Amino acid sequence: MRAKDIRAKAGEEPVTMLTAYDAPTAELVDAAGVDMILVGDSVGNLRLGHESTLPVTVDDIASRTAAVTRATEDAFVLADMPFLSFGVDEADSIEHCGRMVKEAGADGVKLECGKHTVDLTDRLTDLGVPVQAHLGLTPQRENETGLFRQATDDEAAGRMLELAEAHEAAGAFSLVLEHVPANAAAAVTETLSIPTIGIGAGPDCDGQVLTVDEVIGLTEGVAPFSRAFGDVRGEMERAIESYVDGVESGDFPAEEHSHVAEGLDTDDLY
Template identity: 75%
Template sequence: MRAKDIRAKAGEEPITMLTAYDAPTARLIDEAGVDIALVGDSVGNTRLGYDSTLPVTVDEVASLTAAVARATEDALVVSDMPFLSFGADADDAIENCGRMLKEANADAVKLECGPHTVELTRRLTEIGVPVQAHLGLTPQRENETGLYRQGTEEESARNLLDLARQHEAAGAFSLVLEHIPANLAESVTEALSIPTIGIGAGPDCDGQVLVVDEVIGLSERTAPFSKRFGDVRGEMKGAIDDYVDAVESGAFPAEEHSHHEDGLDDIY
């Protein structure tokens, strides 16, 4: 799967996208036929123990991306560029984004966008770095905007649509729309030729993305716009509790979990 293949799906068939932070999960996602494996900065909240996405580093994303890429054959691997990896110095931003393709074997990068990322998107695509844009709720700006629904008023909705068009013109191959009104997402989708991928943005986007921990039921909480499709947390808790009980009771290890060598009984 390449960025051009995702672009070609706009209006044709639904696009599936899930986060992945490690090789085993990426392999399962790939085998299930998911179109895009996103190495999301959401790993800060889900796996790294941070209170937000902001502390996630370029090195962490690069390492996780490499693991996901090694386990993926068909899905498009997208690196979610973390806070302050872009937006300050353009040359540093290009180097950070290029590193994901050159060193970590990503297929594309994702940018949490605003007016400041239009020219960066253009420069990246000109040198061969595919860009997935991201508008609406942008957690990297939570200290400025808060984690609230975006595009709820006419002015902000028009600004979002304008930014979507600018990023399409700059070369973005797709656009993530997070936590915006469904009717606004529908309007943006109709206005663009590139596919939109929604998360909390209603059913009329060209595709959907969720955090895999919420999908499989590993996280303690699920966002109101997400859905739990399994109970991995419950399965893990049950297995770990059973292990502790077995060791403490002496039931594990049993005879079949051990081996003996002749001639070693009397070495003391």
Template identity: 80%
Template sequence: MRAKDIRAKAGEEPVTMLTAYDAPTARIVDEAGTDVVLVGDSMGNLRLGHDSTLPVTVDEMASATAAVARVVEDAFVLADMPFLSFGADEAAAIENCGRMVKEAGADGVKLECGPHTVDLTRRLTQLGVPVQAHLGLTPQHENETGLFRQGTEEETAQEILDLAREHEDAGAFSLVLEHVPANLGAAVTDAIDIPTIGIGAGPDCDGQVLTVDEVVGLTEGAAPFSKRFGDVRGEMERAVGDYLDAVESGEFPADEHSYVEDELDDLY
């Protein structure tokens, strides 16, 4: 899967996108037929024990992206650029984004966007780094905007629409819209020719993305715009509890889990 393949899906067929943060999960997500595997900075919350995405480093993102890229065969692998890895200095941003492609094996990068990322998107695209833009709720700005629905007023909705057009013109191959009104998601989708991928942005986007942890039911709960499609957390709790019971009762390990070497009998 290449950026042009994702771009060609706009208005034609839904784009499927899921996060993955490690090789075993990425293999499952890829083999299921997912179009885009995002190594999200949500790993800060879901894997690294942080309260937000902000502490995630470039090194951590590169390591996780490399693990995912090693096992994915068909999906497009996106590295989610972490907080302050771009936006301050263009040369540093290009180096950080380029590292995800050259060293970690990503197929492209995702940027949480604003007016400051239009020129960067254009430059990265010129250099051969595919860019997925991200508008609406951008968690890296939580200290400024909070983690609330965005684009709920005419002025802010127009800003999102304008930025969507600007990032399309700059070369972005797709656009994530997070936690915006469904009618705004539909309006942006109609206004641009690259695929929109919604997360809490309504059913009219060209595709959808969720964290894999919520999809499989690994988290304790799910966001109001998300859905649990499994109960991995419950299954893990059951399996761990059964293991502890088996060890404490002496049931495990049983004879079939052990190996005896007859030649060592003289040691006893």
């Protein structure tokens, strides 16, 4: 899967996208036929124990991206650039994004966008780094905006559309719309020629993205706009509790779990 293949899906067929943060998960997501795998900065709160995405580092994303790409054959892998890894100094931004492609094996990068990322998107695409833009709720700005629905009035929705068009013109191959009204997302989708990928943005986007943890039912709950399609958390709880019971009761390890060396004289060991 290449950026041009994702772009060609706009208005033609749904685009599927999920997060993955490790090789085993990526292998399963890829085998299921998901179009894009996002190595999200959500690794911060879903894997690393942080309360938000803000502490995630370039090294965190690079390491996780490399693990995902090693296990992926078909899906387009995106590295989610973490807070302050881009947009401050252009040279540093390009170096950090380029590292994800050159060293970690990503197919492209995702940027939480604003006016400051239009020129960067243009520069990165000129250099051969595919860029997925991200508008609406951008969690890296939570200290400014809070984690609330965005583009809820005409003025804010208009600004979002302008930024979406600017990033498309700059070369972005797709656009994530997060936690915005469905009718605003539909308007952006109708206006752009690149695919929109919604998360809490209604059914009219060209595709959808969720965190794999919510999809498989690993989290204790899910966001109002999300859905658990499985119960991995329950299965893990049952398996771990059964292991503890097995060890404490003496049922594990059983004879079939052990090996006895024939001819070993254990008397010599005492």
